[in-house]
Amino acid sequence: MVKNVSVVEKIHSANDQLAAEIRQRLDSVSVFSINIMASPGAGKTSLIERTLQELTPLHEIAVIDGDVATSIDADRAAIAGATAVQINTGGQCHIDANMLRLAINELDLENFDLLLVENVGNLICPASFKLGTHKNILIASIPEGDDKPYKYPAMYQDVDALIINKIDLLPYVDFDMAYFKKGVQLLNPDLVTFPLSCRTGEGIQAWITWLTGLINNPKTA
Amino acid sequence: MHELAITEQIAKIAIKHGEKNKASQITDLYLVIGELSTVIDDSVQFYWDLITENTLCEGSKLHFKRIPAVFRCLDCSKEYHLVQGELTPCPHCKSSKMDILQGKEFHLDSINIL
Ligand SMILES: Nc1nc2c(ncn2[C@@H]2O[C@H](COP(=O)(O)OP(=O)(O)OP(=O)(O)O)[C@@H](O)[C@H]2O)c(=O)[nH]1
Ligand SMILES: [Mg+2]
Ligand SMILES: [Zn+2]
Secondary structure (H helix, E strand, O other), rough: OOOEEEEEEOOOOHHHHHHHHHHHHHHHOEEEEEEEEEEOOOOHHHHHHHHHHHHHHHHOEEEEEOOOOHHHHHHHHHHHOOOEEEOOOOOOOOHHHHHHHHHHHOOOHHHOOOEEOOOOOOHHHHHHHOOOOOEEEEEHHHHHHHOHHHOOHHHHHHEEEEEEEOOHHHOOOOOOOOHHHHHHHOOOOOEEEEEEOOOOOHHHHHHHHHHHHHHOOOOOO | HHHHHHHHHHHHHHHHHHOOOOOOOOOEEEEEEEOOOOOOOOHHHHHHHHOOOOOOOOEEEEEEEEEEOEEEOOOOOOEEEOOOOOOOOOOOOOOOOEEEEEEOOEOOOEEEEO
């Protein structure tokens, strides 16, 4: 006889549980952490390099890089002065909390005060896998086009800060900043936004100031 | 590859509840998926059949109950929906301030067992 059994359990509950444990672990050793998400090539590694350039003299920084296969990005972070760990997701299009947990195990966490996580380049999947990081950052880049908030609402809804990278390219592409920002405003009103260029360095300082404020006092913002 | 990760999580939850209820087989799974949550289409059944071989879920069927997104305008209090999958300002008063009333659901509601 067929019997119907009520379940009512969130599909992501196991991942969410692990994410909560990661957060506890980070808090217990006072490591501030951010999860950087973006489409492929938006400038995640470039932003990490810029951030390291500004902050390695002041902070002890670890970088965890998620990639489908190579270790190119972790190598770039290491060259820029961080302790870097590579996660190869083996084809998965996102980092999940379990992968991050394993990567964190390879670090002597108490030696750091900032952890930067580069998620896999993708605008869909990382949105639904929480990692337990303190802030979730999205990078949009000018060449991707101004319609992304409308097409990937889930990603824009849940982030804590938005970086608009490659503003040095604004003169060369059709990117309607007003249309873009209107979409962002719909999904995430008052989202803190940093237009910048990792190439020229324009706008980087505002981002660094915001981040530094959080490292020193995570309860603000 | 997203579907693979998702189906693995669904299988874990279903098998846990199947075992708890001493099921000899799980025949059907009823999932609730909001329009704003994960993108999932009928291709997951394909992954599902692969990963559930030799488990309690072998041969089972996935059923989706899709929940449309509903927004409530914070200025005029009227409700509205996505237009062709895209979010728009309030069609009544053009305000962009809204609450999401529903559409973010993503859970396993129930299973049928033998
Ligand atoms: N013009 C311009 N190019 C940039 C800027 N920032 C990054 N780039 C270039 O964009 C390309 C991709 O940058 P990455 O930092 O590797 O991007 P990513 O998001 O880490 O890419 P994946 O990890 O492969 O998804 C590189 O060629 C960078 O030099 C910018 O501000 N302006
Ligand atoms: Mg990269
Ligand atoms: Zn209205």
